[in-house]
Amino acid sequence: QVQLQESGPGLVKPSETLSLTCTVSGYSISSGYHWGWIRQPPGKGLEWIGSFSHSGSSYYNPSLKSRVTISIDTSKNQFSLELSFVTAADTAVYYCARADYGANSRYYYYNMDVWGKGTTVTVSS
Amino acid sequence: SYELTQPPSVSVSPGQTASITCSGDKLGGKYACWYQQKPGQSPVMVIYQDTKRPSGIPERFSGSNSGNTATLTISGTQAMDEADYYCQAWDSSTVVFGGGTKLTVL
Numbered sequence: 001q002v003q004l005q006e007s008g009p010g011l012v013k014p015s016e017t018l019s020l021t022c023t024v025s026g027y028s029i030s031s032g033y034h035w036g037w038i039r040q041p042p043g044k045g046l047e048w049i050g051s052f053s054h055s056g057s058s059y060y061n062p063s064l065k066s067r068v069t070i071s072i073d074t075s076k077n078q079f080s081l082e083l084s085f086v087t088a089a090d091t092a093v094y095y096c097a098r099a100d101y102g103a104n105s106r107y108y109y110y111n112m113d114v115w116g117k118g119t120t121v122t123v124s125s
Numbered sequence: 126s127y128e129l130t131q132p133p134s135v136s137v138s139p140g141q142t143a144s145i146t147c148s149g150d151k152l153g154g155k156y157a158c159w160y161q162q163k164p165g166q167s168p169v170m171v172i173y174q175d176t177k178r179p180s181g182i183p184e185r186f187s188g189s190n191s192g193n194t195a196t197l198t199i200s201g202t203q204a205m206d207e208a209d210y211y212c213q214a215w216d217s218s219t220v221v222f223g224g225g226t227k228l229t230v231l
Contacts, residue, residue: 048219060219107215109158
């Protein structure tokens with residue numbers, strides 16, 4: 001079955017760039033879907049960061065867009081997140097997820113059907 | 126920006142029906158999705174496109190969406206259903222999450 005696994009440093013210094021990678025197994029990311037990132041600060045709710053498809057379409061949370069880059073490496077079946085100029089407010093569990101995105105005769109849909117286990121990132125000096 | 130509002134908490138007795146609401150302007154004109162998150166675990170999609178259940182999700186989970194409110198209903202609630210639940214919609218090319226509802230089964 002499809003599995004996603006996040007990896008990256010657990011500690012990042014303020015003003016530096018947070019970099020995470022999501023490795024996908026059981027499905028080729030070049031075959032379709034959107035691939036994205038969501039985070040959850042300690043004790044708080046979910047916040048969507050953004051997503052990217054192999055075809056090049058991408059969407060980002062407007063509040064984070066200026067600091068976020070999401071990229072895809074189809075040769076490694078991985079996708080990555082970079083978040084620049086981090087502060088303590090960026091401390092969170094970061095999840096990667098697969099999203100079924102599209103439109104039918106009614107509306108657009110965006111369903112995150114497979115999630116990684118999450119990785120904790122702390123921003124501190 | 127678009128907002129989705131959920132009650133912070135809902136309580137239900139075992140075997141009873143739990144209803145968790147999600148409110149947003151003209152939400153009935155969009156698709157709603159629901160996720161269940163248990164402590165220390167990643168979210169799991171339990172309802173998508175308002176009413177559809179992913180494979181492996183028990184039939185006691187159902188959804189509806191009309192007007193300004195989407196509702197997740199859990200029939201015959203079990204202790205294992207105690208979790209945080211988040212609604213989600215797609216608006217203006219972004220994903221919007223509700224603030225989450227803690228379901229307590231007592």
